[in-house]
Amino acid sequence: MPSLRETLARTRNSVFGRIQTVLGQSDITDETWDELEAVMLQSDIGTQTTDRLLTALRARAEHDGIVKASALRGTLKEELVKLLGQPVQPDYTSRRLLEVLMVVGVNGSGKTTSIAKLSQIYQKHGRKVILAAADTFRAAAIDQLQIWGERSGVPVIAGTPNSDPGAVVYDAVQAAFNRKSDLLIVDTAGRLHTKHNLMQELKKLRNVLQRSVHDAPHQTLLVIDATNGQNAINQAKGFAEAVGITGVILTKLDGTPKGGVTFAIVNELGIPIQYIGTGEKLNDLQEFDPQAFVDNLFDEKE
Numbered sequence: 001m002p003s004l005r006e007t008l009a010r011t012r013n014s015v016f017g018r019i020q021t022v023l024g025q026s027d028i029t030d031e032t033w034d035e036l037e038a039v040m041l042q043s044d045i046g047t048q049t050t051d052r053l054l055t056a057l058r059a060r061a062e063h064d065g066i067v068k069a070s071a072l073r074g075t076l077k078e079e080l081v082k083l084l085g086q087p088v089q090p091d092y093t094s095r096r097l098l099e100v101l102m103v104v105g106v107n108g109s110g111k112t113t114s115i116a117k118l119s120q121i122y123q124k125h126g127r128k129v130i131l132a133a134a135d136t137f138r139a140a141a142i143d144q145l146q147i148w149g150e151r152s153g154v155p156v157i158a159g160t161p162n163s164d165p166g167a168v169v170y171d172a173v174q175a176a177f178n179r180k181s182d183l184l185i186v187d188t189a190g191r192l193h194t195k196h197n198l199m200q201e202l203k204k205l206r207n208v209l210q211r212s213v214h215d216a217p218h219q220t221l222l223v224i225d226a227t228n229g230q231n232a233i234n235q236a237k238g239f240a241e242a243v244g245i246t247g248v249i250l251t252k253l254d255g256t257p258k259g260g261v262t263f264a265i266v267n268e269l270g271i272p273i274q275y276i277g278t279g280e281k282l283n284d285l286q287e288f289d290p291q292a293f294v295d296n297l298f299d300e301k302e
């Protein structure tokens with residue numbers, strides 16, 4: 001399992017490492033602020049979030065009488081952690097007969113892989129997991145979930161390609177009750193003929209779940225591919241409007257210099273990040289820890 005430090009290497013080396021250089025030994029000038037802004041924008045933090053951070057930083061610099069640019073480093077880190085908010089502590093204990101977790105996101109974002117990883121985590125906490133392959137749009141998607149299910153020893157309820165995903169979800173709920181599973185994770189399509197169709201279908205699935213299990217879905221997790229940077233934000237807004245999102249799984253942070261998007265997601269969407277994907281293997285999913293995340297974005301050796 002790659003460490004957080006390894007996962008964030010590209011973001012750190014390409015962008016955040018440079019913040020250390022901008023915040024060097026000289027006194028703070030207008031240029032310091034301009035350069036800081038430029039570096040932050042390049043990291044996909046986005047204009048809105050960059051503005052918010054810089055406004056907070058300037059106010060604190062003024063209030064505390066900070067003169068040296070280097071003295072801003074610690075303050076910036078504090079503001080970044082503050083922006084990310086409190087860590088979300090997932091509750092793995094089984095509190096109801098059947099808990100339902102729906103996973104949504106654009107195609108290729110890492111839904112199926114993340115579901116396999118989540119199954120693993122929940123199983124380690126003693127939960128009895130079952131999966132629904134409700135992405136019936138692509139035959140390969142069903143196969144992929146079944147392969148993952150076999151690897152992690154989790155039953156997968158699937159229909160035939162192009163069958164009604166609502167029926168798959170309905171069957172999966174019945175199967176979950178029959179087998180006394182306590183967690184149903186629903187994999188969904190990331191792409192249909194049109195975006196409108198996709199959102200309608202996700203709403204329909206949500207309704208089927210609501211009718212079949214009290215208060216379901218109990219969690220709706222949006223999978224966001226970090227390599228999509230700022231584009232991911234607009235996509236996310238569409239999902240949030242259609243089905244409501246309780247948390248984000250941010251994948252592929254390994255291998256992208258665009259890790260700054262993490263701050264934009266929290267600030268612009270107002271949805272907490274629950275997990276980050278750190279690689280393609282089953283164990284490569286970590287609970288998101290704001291303080292550790294920020295610490296590992298900066299190169300302390302400099």
Ligand SMILES: Nc1nc2c(ncn2[C@@H]2O[C@H](COP(=O)(O)OP(=O)(O)OP(=O)(O)O)[C@@H](O)[C@H]2O)c(=O)[nH]1
Nearest residue numbers: 107108109110111112113190251252277278279280
């Ligand atoms: N490096 C890296 N690769 C990942 C991560 N998560 C997923 N992937 C890879 O991303 C690719 C797409 O993942 P899938 O899980 O198939 O994505 P999906 O959202 O289910 O895609 P569709 O079913 O097409 O909608 C696969 O090659 C995964 O191995 C991650 O955290 N890091």
Ligand SMILES: [Mg+2]
Nearest residue numbers: 111112135141
């Ligand atoms: Mg998939």
